[in-house]
Amino acid sequence: MPRTPITLVLNGTERSLFVESGENLLDALRRGIGDLSPKYGCAQGTCGTCSVQVDGRLQLACITLAETLSGRSITTAGGLAEGNELHPLQRSFMENFAAQCGYCTPGMLMAAKSLLDRNPHPRRQEVVEAISGNLCRCTGYEPIIDAILKAAEVMRRRTR
Numbered sequence: 001m002p003r004t005p006i007t008l009v010l011n012g013t014e015r016s017l018f019v020e021s022g023e024n025l026l027d028a029l030r031r032g033i034g035d036l037s038p039k040y041g042c043a044q045g046t047c048g049t050c051s052v053q054v055d056g057r058l059q060l061a062c063i064t065l066a067e068t069l070s071g072r073s074i075t076t077a078g079g080l081a082e083g084n085e086l087h088p089l090q091r092s093f094m095e096n097f098a099a100q101c102g103y104c105t106p107g108m109l110m111a112a113k114s115l116l117d118r119n120p121h122p123r124r125q126e127v128v129e130a131i132s133g134n135l136c137r138c139t140g141y142e143p144i145i146d147a148i149l150k151a152a153e154v155m156r157r158r159t160r
Contacts, residue, residue: 006070010035011079019066025059026050028066029076037078037106041135048134051107052076058114060133077106080113088154089113089147098147100138107134112148120156124149 003018010033017032029035029052038061041049045063052061053075080087089112092098099105108131115122115130122130127148128141136144 004067006067008069008071009073011075021067023066024062025052025054025064025066025069025074026061029061029074032066035076035078037076039103039106041103041107046133046135047104048107048111048131049104051110051134053110053114056114056117058111075110075113077109080109087113088151088158089116092147092151092154093144096143096147096150098139098143104134104136104138108136108144112151115148116152116155120152120159122149122152 001020003020005016005018007014007016009015010029015033017028019028019032026038026040029038038052039049041047041062043062045060048060050061051058053059054064054069055073080090086094089109093105093109111131111134115127119126124145127145131141131144131148
């Protein structure tokens with residue numbers, strides 16, 4: 001299969017790799033670069049566990065062609081922390097028991113980050129809608145919703 005060289009910015013660091021024609025971003029991230037934070041789930045774009053941001057917009061890595069992303073900026077859950085400092089969403093998920101098995105957590109974090117990037121004052125229903133593309137089998141969603149709303153409060157206080 002033909003391989004295409006691409007260069008992208010992953011979590012703030014420029015990375016170059018070769019991708020096969022038709023390879024999805026999830027495989028390129030996990031196998032080509034070694035970022036294991038986006039998870040394999042449905043491989044059809046329905047579970048949300050592979051969610052990442054591409055140039056600040058939420059996308060499903062399992063249905064995004066890697067070869068189309070040269071020059072783009074990719075953010076994964078693995079890139080949310082700043083050094084040893086957890087992102088407020090990560091801390092809130094931990095403190096509010098929003099992760100049980102943890103499998104859906106990277107996708108939930110990215111969906112929440114995308115929401116809070118564009119709306120720092122979300123209402124509960126907006127949080128529900130923002131994470132609606134992400135399946136969770138453990139928490140019943142309430143701890144996740146609460147954690148996102150609490151993280152939003154923390155983030156608003158930091159910007160005052």
